[in-house]
Amino acid sequence: xxxxHRHADGTEHSHGHDEGDHDHDHDHxxxxxxxxxxxxxxxxxxxxxxxxxxRILDENDRIAATNRAELQGHGVRTVNLMSAPGAGKTSLxxxxxxxxxxxxxxxxxxxxxxTSLDADQLEGYGAALSLVNTSAGFGxxxxxxxxxxxxxxxxxxxxxxxxxxxxNVGNLVCPAEFDVGEDAKAMVYAVTExxxxxxxxxxMFRAVEVVVVNKVDLLPYLDVDVERFRQNLRDVNPRAxxxxxxxxxxxxxxxxxxxxxx
Amino acid sequence: MCEAIARKVVxxxxxxxxxxxxxxxxxxxxxxxxxxTFSWELLTASTELDGAELEIEHVPAVVECSACTATTTLTMxxxxxxxxxxxxxxxxxGDELLLVSFETVEQLDHAPVGEQR
Numbered sequence: 001x002x003x004x005h006r007h008a009d010g011t012e013h014s015h016g017h018d019e020g021d022h023d024h025d026h027d028h029x030x031x032x033x034x035x036x037x038x039x040x041x042x043x044x045x046x047x048x049x050x051x052x053x054x055r056i057l058d059e060n061d062r063i064a065a066t067n068r069a070e071l072q073g074h075g076v077r078t079v080n081l082m083s084a085p086g087a088g089k090t091s092l093x094x095x096x097x098x099x100x101x102x103x104x105x106x107x108x109x110x111x112x113x114x115t116s117l118d119a120d121q122l123e124g125y126g127a128a129l130s131l132v133n134t135s136a137g138f139g140x141x142x143x144x145x146x147x148x149x150x151x152x153x154x155x156x157x158x159x160x161x162x163x164x165x166x167x168n169v170g171n172l173v174c175p176a177e178f179d180v181g182e183d184a185k186a187m188v189y190a191v192t193e194x195x196x197x198x199x200x201x202x203x204m205f206r207a208v209e210v211v212v213v214n215k216v217d218l219l220p221y222l223d224v225d226v227e228r229f230r231q232n233l234r235d236v237n238p239r240a241x242x243x244x245x246x247x248x249x250x251x252x253x254x255x256x257x258x259x260x261x262x
Numbered sequence: 263m264c265e266a267i268a269r270k271v272v273x274x275x276x277x278x279x280x281x282x283x284x285x286x287x288x289x290x291x292x293x294x295x296x297x298x299t300f301s302w303e304l305l306t307a308s309t310e311l312d313g314a315e316l317e318i319e320h321v322p323a324v325v326e327c328s329a330c331t332a333t334t335t336l337t338m339x340x341x342x343x344x345x346x347x348x349x350x351x352x353x354x355x356g357d358e359l360l361l362v363s364f365e366t367v368e369q370l371d372h373a374p375v376g377e378q379r
Binding site: 047048049050051052053054055056057059060139173174176177199201202203204206235236237238 | 263265266267269270274275278279281285290291292338339340341342349359360361362363364365366367368
């Protein structure tokens with residue numbers, strides 16, 4: 001008693017009033033500040049402090065769990081494919097569809113901010129395509145979240161698919177934070193991006209099972225040190241598997257497809 | 263991210279004015295405090311959360327080593343024991359992404375005393 005406190009749902013709150021770090025020293029303007037005797041150091045402001053202590057993305061994670069259950073219920077293996085813009089995700093996917101398409105029923109959920117350019121490139125390979133534009137009602141997000149994927153799943157014949165590839169928005173930061181309901185995360189990294197990327201974007205490189213090192217056909221023309229890249233990757237994610245590919249020449253595409261198909 | 267925070271706060275604030283929102287972000291999360299504050303201000307401007315201050319509590323990345331039993335704090339994104347270099351470590355803190363609390367402002371005249379609801 002004696003403090004202003006409101007529970008939104010009456011459950012699972014940790015109050016922590018004994019931490020002694022609640023003496024806010026900021027000014028609330030005209031609102032008077034009062035000390036409350038039974039909570040040492042706790043100053044209220046005439047309003048109330050509402051303890052929440054919830055994971056910020058728990059709503060996303062709940063919907064991701066729904067997606068996962070639905071996909072697994074249909075026996076669809078789902079891979080969330082991420083990369084920086086221009087690393088070659090779409091080119092690699094075209095190769096993938098050409099290689100695997102005859103024996104694996106593939107769906108692609110294509111995340112793009114505004115255009116259908118990437119999805120258009122995947123037409124004609126017999127895969128089921130679902131385009132999610134993150135600018136259409138989703139605020140132009142730089143990533144796919146579980147809700148967007150949920151909306152995209154509704155347009156796919158899940159009962160007729162073996163494999164779903166989610167081509168995330170080109171970005172190394174935000175997509176790594178959002179579970180969308182996939183079985184595995186993988187990323188495409190182009191050798192032109194430099195060796196330091198794993199150290200600069202550790203969250204992404206730590207989140208993935210597989211790093212596809214793409215554009216290896218360019219290696220003779222670059223100064224990039226692939227061994228140093230591998231060491232940097234091992235430092236942030238010792239378990240990540242590296243697959244060297246060239247979406248241009250087709251090198252390594254079979255190895256990638258074998259992993260992708262599960 | 264800011265949208266998820268705003269949604270949670272608005273749902274619970276129940277129409278009351280919000281003065282301050284406290285989040286707890288682990289060091290291993292790719293959250294840049296200034297960028298987060300900036301996008302919070304952009305997102306909340308001219309909404310019911312306009313003027314609500316976002317406070318970010320930073321949590322260091324602490325790992326416990328299975329090889330040498332040391333507990334160390336990471337400064338690099340490299341997930342390894344800072345004492346012996348072993349990668350056989352378990353994370354004790356640093357991956358938090360929590361909405362801790364928020365504070366509302368109410369008219370003093372109507373300020374209730376004691377527990378509400």
